[in-house]
Amino acid sequence: MSFKIILIYVLKSLGIIIGIIVLYAVLGFLLPFIEVSAKDDNEKKEIPIYIYTNGVHTDIVMPVKNELQDWSAKIPFSNTTSKNTDYNYVGIGWGDKGFYLDTPTWADLKFSTAVKAAFWLSESAMHTSFYKTMTEASDCKKIMISKTQYQNLVKFVDAKFDKDQNGNYILVPTNAVYSDNDAFYDAKGRYSFLDTCNTWANNALKSAGQKAALWTPTDYGIFIHYK
Numbered sequence: 001m002s003f004k005i006i007l008i009y010v011l012k013s014l015g016i017i018i019g020i021i022v023l024y025a026v027l028g029f030l031l032p033f034i035e036v037s038a039k040d041d042n043e044k045k046e047i048p049i050y051i052y053t054n055g056v057h058t059d060i061v062m063p064v065k066n067e068l069q070d071w072s073a074k075i076p077f078s079n080t081t082s083k084n085t086d087y088n089y090v091g092i093g094w095g096d097k098g099f100y101l102d103t104p105t106w107a108d109l110k111f112s113t114a115v116k117a118a119f120w121l122s123e124s125a126m127h128t129s130f131y132k133t134m135t136e137a138s139d140c141k142k143i144m145i146s147k148t149q150y151q152n153l154v155k156f157v158d159a160k161f162d163k164d165q166n167g168n169y170i171l172v173p174t175n176a177v178y179s180d181n182d183a184f185y186d187a188k189g190r191y192s193f194l195d196t197c198n199t200w201a202n203n204a205l206k207s208a209g210q211k212a213a214l215w216t217p218t219d220y221g222i223f224i225h226y227k
Contacts, residue, residue: 028217028218028221031214031221032215032216032218032220032222032224033213033224034213034214035211035213035214035225036206036211038210038211039209040209041146041149043147044147045144045146046146047063047066047144047145047146047147047149048063048142048144049061049062049145049153049208050091050134050140050142051140051141051201051205051222051223052091052134052140053139053222054178055139057093057095057100057127057197058093058201058219058222059091059092059093059127059129059201060091060092060093060157060201060204061089061092061131061134062089062090062091062092062150062153062154062157063088063089063090068147068150071092072085072090074158074161074168074169075090075185077130079171080177080182080183081177081180081181082181084181086132087130088131088132088133089131089132089134091127091128091129091130092126092128092157093127093197093200094124094125094126094160094187094189094197094201095124095125095127095196095197096122096123096124096191097123097124097125097172097184098123100184101125101174122190122191123186123190124186124188124189124190125172125184125185125186126161126169126184126187127182128182128183128185129178129179130181131181141223143210145208145209145210149209149210150208152207153204153207153208156203156204156208160187160189160200161186161187161188162185162186162188169185169186170185170186171183171184171185172184193217194217196218198216198219198221198222199217201219202215202216202221205222213225
């Protein structure tokens with residue numbers, strides 16, 4: 001095979017790759033603006049939840065315990081460094097295990113981590129964080145939902161946790177926690193550039209009948225609907 005033919009194949013391959021990247025960027029920018037409307041179940045909206053982002057990952061924040069769900073029974077306070085028991089809220093997010101453990105901020109992102117995360121090459125994890133209070137801001141929005149909507153949300157979130165033979169969440173033994181109030185657990189599914197941590201959070205909102213983007217790989221695509 002001549003050098004010219006090889007060069008043509010290389011250029012075509014690069015063209016395809018660049019085309020995919022451009023298409024992804026365009027869709028990643030445009031599709032989040034298409035809103036999936038909230039579904040009103042005509043029940044009293046009495047349970048507060050929050051969407052919270054650290055600039056990379058979006059979490060769904062819920063009451064630690066109410067009459068419908070006790071998250072502390074599944075996500076023990078004792079699994080955090082602080083081991084405090086006076087937390088009132090728990091934030092839960094799904095994502096790539098390597099991305100979560102090695103990339104608390106964009107500044108920590110490594111090329112190898114990004115490649116593995118983008119192309120289904122590593123495992124996933126649930127990140128859980130406890131909070132005593134929640135304060136609304138540009139990075140934290142409060143949503144009031146009904147009991148039925150909350151039950152649907154709990155079912156959606158719980159289904160993503162990997163479980164042992166006794167149905168318990170599987171703690172990831174690591175020192176790479178973000179603070180003294182969080183912990184990581186094994187999760188189901190594979191992260192990719194099509195199914196990101198923010199895509200999961202967006203789908204969680206859909207499961208609870210709340211406003212969401214048609215599809216989004218970023219936290220921005222979620223929060224534009226809650227300004």
